[in-house]
Every structure is written in C-alpha cells, then in structure tokens.
Amino acid sequence: MPPEPTTDNPSTTSTSTSPSEQLLQEQQQEQQQQPQPQTHTHHTLPPPFTHTPTPLIPLTQGAEALVYRTTFLTPSTPAILKYRPPKPYRHPTLDRRLTKARLLAEARVLVRCRREGVAVPAVLGGDWEAGWLCLEFVAGETVRRVLDWWVEREGWRVKGKEGEGEGEEGEGEGEERDEAMLDLMRKIGRAVGKLHTTGVVHGDLTTSNIMLRPSSPSPPTSTSPNASPNVDEEEEDVSAYLAGTIVLIDFGLAAQSLRQTQEEDRAVDLYVLERAFAATHPTAERLFGEVLRAYGESYPGAKASLRRLEGVRLRGRKRSMLG
Amino acid sequence: MVHVRTYRLPHYEQYPVHVALFRDVSNAAFLRKQLLEANEDFDYAFLDASMIISLTHLLSASFMAVHRSLTNSLKARTPHSELVFRLHPNNNIGESYRKFGISDTTTALIAVKLSLSQDITAETVAAHLGEAVQGESVQIGDDGHELTNWTDANKVNETYKTPNLLGKNGHASDNTNLEHAQAVILGLMTIKGS
Ligand SMILES: Nc1ncnc2c1ncn2[C@@H]1O[C@H](COP(=O)(O)OP(=O)(O)O)[C@@H](O)[C@H]1O
Numbered sequence: 412m413p414p415e416p417t418t419d420n421p422s423t424t425s426t427s428t429s430p431s432e433q434l435l436q437e438q439q440q441e442q443q444q445q446p447q448p449q450t451h452t453h454h455t456l457p458p459p460f461t462h463t464p465t466p467l468i469p470l471t472q473g474a475e476a477l478v479y480r481t482t483f484l485t486p487s488t489p490a491i492l493k494y495r496p497p498k499p500y501r502h503p504t505l506d507r508r509l510t511k512a513r514l515l516a517e518a519r520v521l522v523r524c525r526r527e528g529v530a531v532p533a534v535l536g537g538d539w540e541a542g543w544l545c546l547e548f549v550a551g552e553t554v555r556r557v558l559d560w561w562v563e564r565e566g567w568r569v570k571g572k573e574g575e576g577e578g579e580e581g582e583g584e585g586e587e588r589d590e591a592m593l594d595l596m597r598k599i600g601r602a603v604g605k606l607h608t609t610g611v612v613h614g615d616l617t618t619s620n621i622m623l624r625p626s627s628p629s630p631p632t633s634t635s636p637n638a639s640p641n642v643d644e645e646e647e648d649v650s651a652y653l654a655g656t657i658v659l660i661d662f663g664l665a666a667q668s669l670r671q672t673q674e675e676d677r678a679v680d681l682y683v684l685e686r687a688f689a690a691t692h693p694t695a696e697r698l699f700g701e702v703l704r705a706y707g708e709s710y711p712g713a714k715a716s717l718r719r720l721e722g723v724r725l726r727g728r729k730r731s732m733l734g
Numbered sequence: 735m736v737h738v739r740t741y742r743l744p745h746y747e748q749y750p751v752h753v754a755l756f757r758d759v760s761n762a763a764f765l766r767k768q769l770l771e772a773n774e775d776f777d778y779a780f781l782d783a784s785m786i787i788s789l790t791h792l793l794s795a796s797f798m799a800v801h802r803s804l805t806n807s808l809k810a811r812t813p814h815s816e817l818v819f820r821l822h823p824n825n826n827i828g829e830s831y832r833k834f835g836i837s838d839t840t841t842a843l844i845a846v847k848l849s850l851s852q853d854i855t856a857e858t859v860a861a862h863l864g865e866a867v868q869g870e871s872v873q874i875g876d877d878g879h880e881l882t883n884w885t886d887a888n889k890v891n892e893t894y895k896t897p898n899l900l901g902k903n904g905h906a907s908d909n910t911n912l913e914h915a916q917a918v919i920l921g922l923m924t925i926k927g928s
C-alpha cells in the first residue's frame with residue numbers, strides 16, 4: 412500500500428496568499444446553495460462542469476480527488492479532469508488554501524517534468540480556487556492492470572502446459588513474451604530514473620500511478636483459460652501491446668527534493684513501488700528486479716539510491732514488525 | 735467577404751469563439767489605436783499571428799478568458815484583454831499586449847471575438863471586421879492550421895523562455911516539435927503568475 416498522505420506540509424500553506432474577504436463570502440454563499448450532505452457517489456462539480464453538455468465519465472474516486480474522462484479545448488482532445496472537492500471537516504479557508512497549494516504544486520511539477528522530457532501528461536488548464544485541473548489523456552492502462560492481466564495470463568498458461576505434460580521450465584515460445592514483459596520493466600526503471608534525474612520525487616509511486624501507453628491500441632483480450640486455446644498466435648499481439656511508452660501520472664504528492672534528503676526520497680519512491688509490485692503477486696516481485704537493474708544504470712546517482720533502498724527496506728520491515 | 739470560423743469549446747459550448755484571419759493588413763496602426771482608446775466598437779482580441787503556435791494554443795487562452803469572465807475572476811479589464819493576458823507566461827498585462835497583441839507593423843492578424851452575449855454571431859463579426867480591417871481575409875479550416883502559417887518560432891521560444899522548444903533553427907514550418915511545444919506552453923500558461 413502507498414503511504415497515506417500525512418499531515419499538511421507547513422511550507423506549502425505559508426506560501427499561498429490568504430483569500431480576500433470577497434472570496435470568503437462567495438464561498439459561504441456557495442456552500443449555502445449547495446445541498447450539504449454530499450454522498451460518496453455524487454459530487455457537485457464547479458463551473459463549467461456543473462451543467463455541461465460535454466460528457467464527463469467518472470473514472471476513479473480517491474481520498475483526495477475525483478477523476479473524470481472528458482474532452483477539453485477541442486471536441487477531439489480527450490482529457491482528464493481532476494477535481495479536489497472541499498473537505499467538509501476542514502475549516503473552509505484552510506481547505507481552500509490547501510487545495511490551491513496542492514493543485515498548483517501538482518501542476519508545477521508536471522510542467523517542469525514535461526519541459527525536461529519526462530513522459531507525463533500535459534497540463535491543459537485549471538482553476539486552483541475552484542479546485543480543478545485538466546490533463547492530457549493518456550490512452551492506455553495503469554501498470555497495475557497490466558500486471559494483473561499478465562499474472563492471470565501466466566497462471567493459465569502454466570496450467571495449460573501442465574495439461575500437455577510439459578515441464579515448468581520456460582520453452583522457446585514463452586521467451587519472446589517474457590522478454591517483452593522484462594523490457595516493459597526496464598522502461599519503468601528508466602522512466603523513474605529520468606524523473607529522479609530532474610530532481611523530482613514522485614511521493615506516491617504505486618503501479619496505479621504508472622501508465623503504459625501501448626503501441627498497439629488494444630490489449631490482447633483473452634485473460635481466461637477458455638478464451639484462446641492457441642497461445643502461440645497471441646505471442647505477437649502481447650509483445651506489440653507491451654512495447655509502448657511509460658507515462659508517470661498522479662503528481663499530487665510529488666516534490667522537488669532537497670539535496671540533503673534526495674537519496675532517501677528517491678529510495679522511498681523505489682520502496683513504495685517495490686511494495687506495490689509485491690502486493691500484486693509473488694511473480695510480479697520477480698519482475699521488479701528488472702526495474703531496479705534498469706534504474707541503476709539510468710543516471711549517475713542511481714546506484715547510491717539503490718544502496719539507500721536497502722536501508723529503507725530494513726526500516727520498513729522493523730516498522731511492520733512493531734505494528 | 736470576411737471568413738469567420740466559429741469554434742465551440744467543450745464545456746462552454748453556449749459561448750462560441752469567433753476567429754478571423756487576415757494577411758497583408760495595412761491599417762494595423764489604426765486598429766491598435768482603437769484598442770488604446772477603448773473604442774467599444776473594437777471589442778476584440780487582435781493578435782499578431784506570429785505568436786500563435788496552434789489552434790489549441792489560441793483556444794486555451796480563449797477558454798480561460800470565457801471561464802474567468804463567467805466566474806468573475808478576470809485579471810484584465812475585459813474578457814478580450816484577458817485573452818491576450820492569458821497567452822503570456824508572466825503576470826504583466828502591458829507585456830502581454832506587446833508580445834501577443836497587434837502592433838503598428840502587424841501584417842498577419844488574428845481577430846478573436848468571444849460570444850459572451852447572444853447578439854454576437856459569426857455574421858455580425860464578419861460584417862464589422864469587413865469594414866474595419868484593411869487586409870485579405872484568409873479562410874480557416876476546422877483544424878485551424880492556417881492560423882500558424884506566420885508563427886515565428888524564435889519569438890515564441892524567447893517569450894516563453896523555452897530555448898529550442900519550437901521549430902528547428904527558427905523555422906516554424908518544421909512542426910516536428912509542435913506537440914511537445916504545445917504541451918509545455920499550455921502548461922506554462924496554466925500555472926502563470928500563481
Ligand atoms: N492523464 C491520465 N490519462 C489517463 N488516465 C488517467 C490520467 N490521470 C489519471 N488517470 C486514471 O485515473 C486514476 C486516478 O488518477 P490519479 O491522478 O492517480 O488520482 P488519485 O490521486 O485519486 O490516485 C489513475 O489511476 C488512472 O487510471
């Protein structure tokens with residue numbers, strides 16, 4: 412599991428300006444107008460998304476943000492709308508300030524990354540006071556889903572082979588697909604390396620926050636034992652699907668890391684990712700080795716971060732033992 | 735006859751954006767003077783075409799102008815000056831006009847009219863611009879690529895402080911980097927001044 416976003420960073424609150432009286436009044440009026448008991452499934456979006464003829468398709472509802480798929484600027488530009496709704500238990504002024512600071516921090520890091528050539532979604536627009544951000548839509552899957560799909564597929568592949576009386580050792584036919592998967596792992600390692608090279612740490616580097624934009628548009632469909640009896644025919648599809656671009660998303664907890672804590676911050680990113688892999692499946696944990704190998708070769712300081720990772724692991728284990 | 739292309743912004747469909755493009759404009763100084771004198775008949779965003787990199791670039795500033803107008807959060811005096819202001823990466827309105835607005839020597843001109851009230855239509859815009867602008871109207875297609883025929887990559891890179899971002903050797907016609915450049919520039923516009 413990713414570390415929960417902890418207490419509010421005092422440095423972010425102090426940099427934002429306090430809202431004017433007028434804003435406060437507007438906000439209070441707004442609150443009176445809005446139906447107060449908001450359920451978990453329905454949220455009142457800020458304008459212009461309140462009453463829009465453009466479809467807004469809900470994707471996820473996290474602890475901090477609601478994420479929709481929509482279009483933005485032109486009808487042929489798919490986009491992601493990320494909205495941070497007000498938190499009713501927080502003081503409205505503080506809440507507004509925090510929301511603004513965090514959205515802005517997320518947007519700033521994204522623009523910086525994009526400028527430096529790290530593959531992240533473009534920032535298309537936003538309104539910090541209102542709590543929303545529009546991002547370029549990444550046509551693909553989260554690595555989490557790719558891993559789930561792969562693990563499931565591995566499962567029935569092995570079963571199929573056992574049925575044919577073959578051993579568990581990988582024969583020639585599976586190697587190509589394995590190689591495609593290992594190559595994907597290396598791409599993840601390099602993407603994280605590239606991010607760290609720019610001095611940014613992600614802060615919540617789970618497999619749900621890494622996307623694969625495949626080079627072939629649709630994933631191979633069969634994930635069940637009955638779907639395709641002929642594994643070989645699929646090998647090419649699978650390789651083509653996995654041969655895509657890695658895009659890092661969700662920079663809500665990202666930060667410019669300070670030189671003094673950089674190594675540790677980077678190691679924590681890697682540790683969070685390692686835990687995410689381990690949580691998927693033991694097989695996926697094996698793949699993670701390849702992520703680290705590629706990471707280690709991706710920039711001059713990478714080896715030092717990897718050494719630091721060992722320390723972070725030890726402390727992580729101790730902490731979980733203490734409960 | 736003046737060609738006006740109307741774009742509809744997703745989520746703000748009810749406030750269309752009318753755009754006209756002119757080449758060989760000969761009365762830029764006059765047009766600019768009308769803006770300086772705040773002549774109400776000349777309520778447009780008049781942009782020098784050299785600074786627009788894509789239709790999406792233009793629509794991004796248009797969206798923010800419409801949005802800020804309708805949410806009472808304009809930083810500039812009018813929605814159209816907000817549009818000019820939104821294009822610039824910094825918080826200086828005068829500088830925004832100097833870089834993106836019409837100058838006395840402008841020959842390639844983009845005129846934008848936000849339709850924030852019902853009585854503004856493509857026809858009324860075309861009729862007025864036909865009288866006001868001395869220049870050749872250029873038809874704009876749905877993808878708006880004609881808007882970028884005059885892009886000056888060096889000037890764009892300099893204004894956004896993004897060396898080598900757009901174009902190769904200053905040739906804006908080399909569009910290999912356009913998608914990347916647009917991604918960075920929309921981002922810079924979005925986080926500007928905050
Ligand atoms: N730019 C994007 N393109 C495509 N899908 C996205 C994009 N951003 C987010 N998503 C999808 O929405 C989910 C949640 O978005 P995320 O930014 O991670 O928000 P949260 O902070 O709630 O985790 C992601 O896991 C992904 O599936």
Ligand SMILES: [Mg+2]
Binds near residue numbers: 619620
């Ligand atoms: Mg996420």
